[in-house]
Each structure stands twice: as structure tokens, then as C-alpha cells.
Amino acid sequence: MCYKIINNLVDLDCSDFFVLANSNRTRGHSCKLFTQQCSLDVRKYCFANRVVEPWNHLPDYIVGCQG
Numbered sequence: 001m002c003y004k005i006i007n008n009l010v011d012l013d014c015s016d017f018f019v020l021a022n023s024n025r026t027r028g029h030s031c032k033l034f035t036q037q038c039s040l041d042v043r044k045y046c047f048a049n050r051v052v053e054p055w056n057h058l059p060d061y062i063v064g065c066q067g
Contacts (some may be wrong), residue, residue, distance in 0.1 A: 002051045003063070006031060013050040029060040 004010045005017055011031075012018075019034040033052045038044045 001047075002055050018052070028056065029058065029063040031063050033058050 001010075005012050005014055008014070019036060021032040021034040035052045036043075036049065038049065043049065046059075061064055
């Protein structure tokens with residue numbers, strides 16, 4: 001679902017769920033997500049925050065694949 005939202009394959013706005021990390025680092029893929037700080041457990045455990053770490057650890061060939 002994260003892939004679909006980021007690549008506009010569903011009718012959802014990516015900016016409502018994720019913040020793309022502006023990073024020029026050479027490690028990993030170019031579509032890294034930024035973890036948003038939150039103080040409430042409701043927001044901390046929602047889909048948009050739980051998926052950031054696994055998404056950022058995916059290799060480039062998986063993130064960039066064309067379904």
C-alpha cells in the first residue's frame with residue numbers, strides 16, 4: 001500500500017500520509033520517508049508511521065520496480 005500511495009496508483013494524496021526525506025545520501029534508495037514526531041500513541045502506531053522504517057530498509061530494486 002505504501003508503494004501505491006507514493007507512486008500515485010491509488011486516489012490518495014501522498015502528503016497526507018508521508019513526508020519524503022530530502023537527503024543526498026548515497027546509501028539505499030532515493031525514495032526514503034521521514035519519520036514524523038508524535039506524542040500520542042494513536043498517531044505513533046498508525047499505518048503511516050509504522051511503515052516508514054521497513055520502507056526505508058528496502059533495497060533499491062524493490063522500491064523502483066514497475067509492478
